Amino acid sequence: xxxxxxxxxxxxxxxxxxxxxxxxxxxxxxxxxxxxxxxxxxxxxxxxxxxxxxxxxxxxxxxxxxxxxxxxxxxxxxxxxxxxxxxxxxxxxxxxxxxxxxxxxxxxxxxxxxxxxxxxxxxxxxxxxxxxxxxxxxxxxxxxxxxxxxxxxxxxxxxxxxxxxxxxxxxxxxxxxxxxxxxxxxxxxxxxxxxxxxxxxxxxxxxxxxxxxxxxxxxxxxxxxxxxxxxxxxxxxxxxxxxxxxxxxxxxxxxxxxxxxxxxxxxxxxxxxxxxxxxxxxxxxxxxxxxxxxxxxxxxxxxxxxxxxxxxxxxxxxxxxxxxxxxxxxxxxxxxxxxxxxxxxxxxxxxxxxxxxxxxxxxxxxxxxxxxxxxxxxxxxxxxxxxxxxxxxxxxxxxxxxxxxxxxxxxxxxxxxxxxxxxxxxxxxxxxxxxxxxxxxxxxxxxxxxxxxxxxxxxxxxxxxxxxxxxxxxxxxxxxxxxxxxxxxxxxxxxxxxxxxxxxxxxxxxxxxxxxxxxxxxxxxxxxxxxxxxxxxxxxxxxxxxxxxxxxxxxxxxxxxxxxxxxxxxxxxxxxxxxxxxxxxxxxxxxxxxxxxxxxxxxxxxxxxxxxxxxxxxxxxxxxxxxxxxxxxxxx
DNA sequence: GTAGGGTTAG
Numbered sequence: 001x002x003x004x005x006x007x008x009x010x011x012x013x014x015x016x017x018x019x020x021x022x023x024x025x026x027x028x029x030x031x032x033x034x035x036x037x038x039x040x041x042x043x044x045x046x047x048x049x050x051x052x053x054x055x056x057x058x059x060x061x062x063x064x065x066x067x068x069x070x071x072x073x074x075x076x077x078x079x080x081x082x083x084x085x086x087x088x089x090x091x092x093x094x095x096x097x098x099x100x101x102x103x104x105x106x107x108x109x110x111x112x113x114x115x116x117x118x119x120x121x122x123x124x125x126x127x128x129x130x131x132x133x134x135x136x137x138x139x140x141x142x143x144x145x146x147x148x149x150x151x152x153x154x155x156x157x158x159x160x161x162x163x164x165x166x167x168x169x170x171x172x173x174x175x176x177x178x179x180x181x182x183x184x185x186x187x188x189x190x191x192x193x194x195x196x197x198x199x200x201x202x203x204x205x206x207x208x209x210x211x212x213x214x215x216x217x218x219x220x221x222x223x224x225x226x227x228x229x230x231x232x233x234x235x236x237x238x239x240x241x242x243x244x245x246x247x248x249x250x251x252x253x254x255x256x257x258x259x260x261x262x263x264x265x266x267x268x269x270x271x272x273x274x275x276x277x278x279x280x281x282x283x284x285x286x287x288x289x290x291x292x293x294x295x296x297x298x299x300x301x302x303x304x305x306x307x308x309x310x311x312x313x314x315x316x317x318x319x320x321x322x323x324x325x326x327x328x329x330x331x332x333x334x335x336x337x338x339x340x341x342x343x344x345x346x347x348x349x350x351x352x353x354x355x356x357x358x359x360x361x362x363x364x365x366x367x368x369x370x371x372x373x374x375x376x377x378x379x380x381x382x383x384x385x386x387x388x389x390x391x392x393x394x395x396x397x398x399x400x401x402x403x404x405x406x407x408x409x410x411x412x413x414x415x416x417x418x419x420x421x422x423x424x425x426x427x428x429x430x431x432x433x434x435x436x437x438x439x440x441x442x443x444x445x446x447x448x449x450x451x452x453x454x455x456x457x458x459x460x461x462x463x464x465x466x467x468x469x470x471x472x473x474x475x476x477x478x479x480x481x482x483x484x485x486x487x488x489x490x491x492x493x494x495x496x497x498x499x500x501x502x503x504x505x506x507x508x509x510x511x512x513x514x515x516x517x518x519x520x521x522x523x524x525x526x527x528x529x530x531x532x533x534x535x536x537x538x539x540x541x542x543x544x545x546x547x548x549x550x551x552x553x554x555x556x557x558x559x560x561x562x563x564x565x566x567x568x569x570x571x572x573x574x575x576x577x578x579x580x581x582x583x584x585x586x587x588x589x590x591x592x593x594x595x596x597x598x599x600x601x602x603x604x605x606x607x608x609x610x611x612x613x614x615x616x617x618x619x620x621x622x623x624x625x626x627x628x629x630x631x632x633x634x635x636x
Numbered sequence: 637g638t639a640g641g642g643t644t645a646g
Contacts, residue, residue, distance in 0.1 A: 064637090099637040130638040165639035200640040232641040239642095263642040270643075301643040332644040365645050372645085402646060434646070 044069045048081055056089065060097065067100045076108035095121065099128040106135035124155070130163045137170045145170040146179055159186075161195045168201035172208040180205045196222060200229040207236025230258045235267035243274035262288075262296040269302040275513070276506070276590040276617055278310035301329045308337030311588060311615050311622065328360045335369040340621045342631040344377015351386070364397050371406035376621060378633055380414040383407070401429040408435050412442025413635050417451050433462045440469060444476045444597075445635050452476045467493065467500035468594070471553060475597050478550025490553050505573035506590045509580045516576070519567035525576070532575035533566050540605035548598040570599035574606065574614065586613035594618050594636060604628050 047066060051058060063086060070079035083101055086093055093101065098121040105114035118124065118132045129152040136145035149167045152159065159167075164187055171180035184193075184202060192198045199222045206215035219225075219233045230253050237246035250268050254260070260268075265288055272281045285303055293299070300323050307315040320326075320334045331354050338346040351370045354362060362370075367390050374383030387407050390399055404427045411420035420439055424431050436459045443452030456473045463469070470493050477485040504517050520526060537545070552561040565571075570591055577587035595603075595618045603614045608628035616623040624631040 067637095096637060101637095103637060125637095127638045132638090134638060160638085162639040169640075195640095197640045202640090204641065226640095228641045230641085235641060261641095266642045296642095298643045303643095305644065327643085329644045334644090336644060363644095368645055405646085432646095 044073065044075060044078055048078055051085055058085075058089075060094075063091075063097055064100060067097075067104050071104040071107040074108050076105075076110060079104045079108060092122065095123050095125050095128055098124075099131050102128060102131045102135065106131070106138075111135060111139060111141075124157070126152075126157050126160050126163060129155075129157055130160070130166055133163065133170075134166045137166050142170045142176065149183075158190070161192055161198050164192050164195070165197040165201040168198070168205045171205050174209050176205065177209040177211070180209065193218070193221065194223045196224060196226060196229060200232045203229070204232045204236065207233070207239065210240060212236055212240055212242065225253075225258070227259050227261050227264060231261070231264045231267055234264065235270070238267050238271040238274070241274060243271040246271040247275075247280075260291075262293050262299040265293075266299050266302040269299075269306040273302075273306045273309040276310050276588075277508075277513070278307075278312060279508075279511075281306045281310055295324070297323070297325055297327050297330060301327070301333050304330065304333040304337065308333070308340065309617070311617065313337055313341055313343070326359060328363050328366065331360060332363075332365045332369055335366065335373060339369055339373030339376050341624070342376050342378075342622065342633075344374050344379040344382070347373030347377060348379060348382050348386075362395065362397065364400060364403075367395075367397060367399075368402050368406060371403060371410065375406060375410040375413055376632070378413065380410055383410040401427075401432065401435075404429060405432070405435045405438060409438045409442075412439050413445075415442075415446045417442055417446055417448045421451055421455075431458070433459060433466070436462070437469065440472050440476075441636070444472050444479070447476065447479050449476060449480055449482070464496055465498055467498050467553075470498060471500075471551065471596075474550045474553055475548070478548065486550055487555075490555055493553055494555075501593060503569045503596075504592045505569035507573040507577050508588065509576070514573070514576060516569040516572040518569050519564070520569065520572055523572075523576075525579075528579065529572050529575050530566075532579055533571050536571075536575060536578065536606060536610075537566060537602070540602065540609050543605055543609050545602065545605040548601060551596050551598040565598050568596060568599050570595060570616070571602060574599075574603060577614075578606075578610070578612070586615050589614070589616045591616065591618045594620050595623060600630065600634070600636075604630055 044066065047062075063082060066082045067079065069075070070082060086097070098117060101117045102114045105111070105117060114132060114135050118128060121128060129148070133145050133148050133152070136148060145167060149159070149163070152163070164183065168180060168183060170176065171183065187193050187198055187202065193202070199218055203215040203218040206212070206218065215233060215236050219229065222229055234246050234250050234253070237243070237249060247268065250264075250271075265284055268284055269281060272284065288299060300319055303319045304316045307313070307319065316334060316337050320330065323330060331350070335347055335350055338350065347370055351362075351366070354360070354366070367386070370386055371383045374380070374386065384407070387399070387403065390397060390403065404423070408420045408424055411417075411423060417439070420442060424435060424439065436455050440452060440455045440459060443449070443455060452473060456469060459466070459469045470489055474486050474489050477483070477489070502517050504515060506513055506515050508514070514523065516523060523529060547562050547565050549558055549561045549565070552564050554561070554564065556564070570589065573589045574587060577589065581587050595616060600623065603616065603623070603625050605628065606612060607614050607625045611627075614623070614625040616625065618636070620636055621632060623636070
């Protein structure tokens, strides 16, 4: 339970009682009329021209005003001229102006010049140090940021809240955790933990390193909360896939008076996407519309993703079409959506539109989405030509191992297993488990035992504890009738004590989300569900369904294996759906792992025999099963 | 003059 803290503050007050307000020390003015100062405001080029003609020293305020204009306009040439003027006239910049120059250079993407400025400053203070640390931090130069922070400590300048809030953002991820902890002790020592900016940064650091309990601890200790700190902790849960916890916390904090903004809603939508909670997602969408929040691209991107992950691509596209401004993430979210639903044609079409409109440049994720979309949609030639285009053209996007992985998937799917293997062997990367795994899947689908065995051996070396690989190889052996090898695999798993992550399936009925795990005895209607599975099984057997016993890797007799298969969570959810979903409506199911071969087959027969549409989202993609056929083309 | 949370992929 949450500790009740009534103190919520609004965003308008940016400075907490602990933070130091900006200093206002201005050096004495040099000769210049106020009138002239006013004159040059807003006219950067004219002002510079005038300064160049007169060649005289100008007052501090003029430099200040000019630098503001330079950084607002990202006008680096003009900024350099101001800097040169300062030096030429022998006006040694005071700490304030030096810091302004650091910020100006940073905003104009001239990090080296910013650093040079800091190094040349005869005097530095906490603001100048922090400005430079922030510059490194914003651009992802983690090492440089930390190094400078240490130098700052050694110089005897005490960090302030700005410094801590900044440096902690450079400690994100598992690699930064050690540094983050050290800085945390410093934060405690200097009594900055209750500082709302420092606290938010600190809890975010822990959340991003996967230490959600430590993050929650920091959050609970905050003497006051605001929208950022609350969003940070909600987002922390959502990013770790702890969707239910994220939503529970959101509800709780709302009750306690938290305000929400577009970042909060974007994080909540992430959690809802994870749960495939379409109705709740729509409610959030309605609330966003009612709250008259400005139209934030980030929020729309989240909506596109939420609708696609909740199975409703039409709504995704509606949001996409209604956007007046789109970023590369907008396009990527839509492309990924089409891909996961197996709509290869739409992926390619949208990619061409993206090229044509040329508003935003495709990035590494775009190419991944497009090639993988082609793969899931069965468009082998298109996928290959886009990969070729990526390699040859100057897109500014270097192919990464993931792109090679998409091509392996593409070739494997097309049955070109040998070509996929050759492709792996000549690619400039060491293949990962994901790449071998994708090829093993292809070997199963295309019943290629020779390559499959080789690939499985590679996989067993890399990740001996992943049960999924053994199951796929077992399916492959079974498909060619090599039952003794199926037995051998089972023994191998026993020896290595390989365990499988428990499979879970969810189905929504009314307002309730029903969860099932294999051989579930916990559901209140378990008897009814089990009987329904049996009934369905009998009926579809008449239509030709044969249980795929190779999906069971326990050493039991065939009768027992069939019983185990009937207890799979997907089948329980399917049966539950058949009981409660009105005729004519699709049965929507979600699974935490990839769907099993036998359950996939079961759903296909069921969709035909009962004329029922099944929409199943597994950990990899959507399966739209209609009339005995699946949108994945039996390849996943 | 310096500060915290967010969206796409794997």
